[in-house]
Amino acid sequence: MKGIFAAIGTIAVVVMFGALLSIETIDEGERGVVLRNGAYSSIAEPGMNFITPLVDSVKSISIRTNSRLYQDEPFYSADRQAATMTVSVTYKLAADKIAQIYSEYGGEEGVLTRLVDRRVKKELKEVMGTFTAATAITERERLGVEVAKAMTENIAGPILIESVQIEDVNFSDAYEKSIEKRMLAENEVERLKQEKKQEAERNEITVAKAQADADAIRKKAQADADAIRLKGDADASAIAARGKALRDNPTVIDLVKVETWNGQLPATMVPGGALPFVNLSPN
Template sequence: MNVPRGNNVLSNLATVRSRFRFGWLAIPFLLLVGLILFMGSWYTIDQGERGVHLRNGAVVGTAEPGLGFKLPLFDDIRRVSVQNLTQPYEKIPAYSKDQQTAEIKVSVSFHVPPGDVVALYSEYRDIEGLTSRLIDRQVPTQVENVFGKYTAVSAVQNRVQLVQDVTKAIRDSIKGPVVIDSVQIENIDFSDAYEKSIELRMQAEVLVQTEKQNLEKEKVNADIAVTQARGRAESSLALARAEAEATRLKGEAEAAAIKARAEALAQNQNLVELTKAERWNGQLPTTMIPNSAVPFLTK
């Protein structure tokens, strides 16, 4: 049976159109695949990070900060922070040496050395794994162990030494691709009963100090009063001595004057008569004894 020639032409034309339409649809797909391959052939690493270069899941090297290139679809870059990080621990329960309960707030600062990023990825995969499997397990234990060596009072009074001891214990216990930069004890929260007893003790100590201060004040006031009384007594004694000395000197002077006058009168009788004349007021006595001499008149 012969097929009409026109039908063959139409069939071939339909096939060409179908292939042409498929070609146009493939172009966007190929462009998308090319874009994906292009975008997957390079990467960038920030300054505070290091990259672990993987090829089909195996570590083949590290990636430094900046622009880098890799095989698309086969290579992968896992970024690891090498900056200083801080892990807080809000309430770590612990007992002091004198069996006082406390909840301690601690923060641990650490960083991963750039040369240890491969070891970190191989053992812990990422920072979260390192923190949960290594740091989180050691910090509460070491804080509790060190705090148990201090009494409640000494833990508060020797806060700096407590922090140093806790830091050393944590550093010694954590072995891995990490460096513990510092440990801070931000708060020590004792039980309400113990804090109340501390408050009462502090009030009692304040009262004792106040009484001591009052006693010292009274002692000082007493010393001042004694000193003032001694000063007044010494002043009065000095005044009495001065008056006595003045009286003595006056008496000696008067006695010396009397003696001198007596000696002068004894040596010169006329001086006696002169003295009488000087003191006579010029009047004669109104009453006289018979045959007596008239005063101040010589025979």
């Protein structure tokens, strides 16, 4: 009896062990390639998958976003200056092409080696060959855009290039110093141009203000002259009218005297003299 229970226990252990061997767990962000006797069988999705123990095996392939660094890649600029560049490529394997990735490339590393590595080196050299050393330094952003465009357009296969980042561009120390001096000189020339332009603008403003002031003075002088002329004309007209009135009516003189008299008689009088405004002559 004890032997029977022992056998049953052994069988149970074997069954449980076999059950454990038949379960394969795939993480999220991965896909499993199920191989039966070494040949492709199916794709295992994330989660718990059942396989045939001792017959099936699973090779996991990541479909997460990842980066590959290409450090100190040599190249020549359009003006034949030697330099090195460090570039990082961000990529992701196509989740719907896992079978192709395994059967044709053997996995992620095969895709990178055969599709990306050689193309990166080639595209870097070709793009950099269109930039002079100076523009590669001063137009880093445009350089990055051109490199990324070349790689995304020319790397074909079960991989998506998400971005390309230029980490560093290094020319010789002597050349970089010469570029720095030239840039400083160009900046100084530009500064002098700006100062000259600003000075010219200030001069234009000064001339315009002087012209405006002169116009204002001229207009005021003209207005004053016109006012004086008009007043003179008015005074002359008034004098002419007054003279005519006196000629036509001599008694107006007496009327004016009366209008301007302050009401006081002279304190002293010449003997025999007439009182003011009193006409003693007969009518």
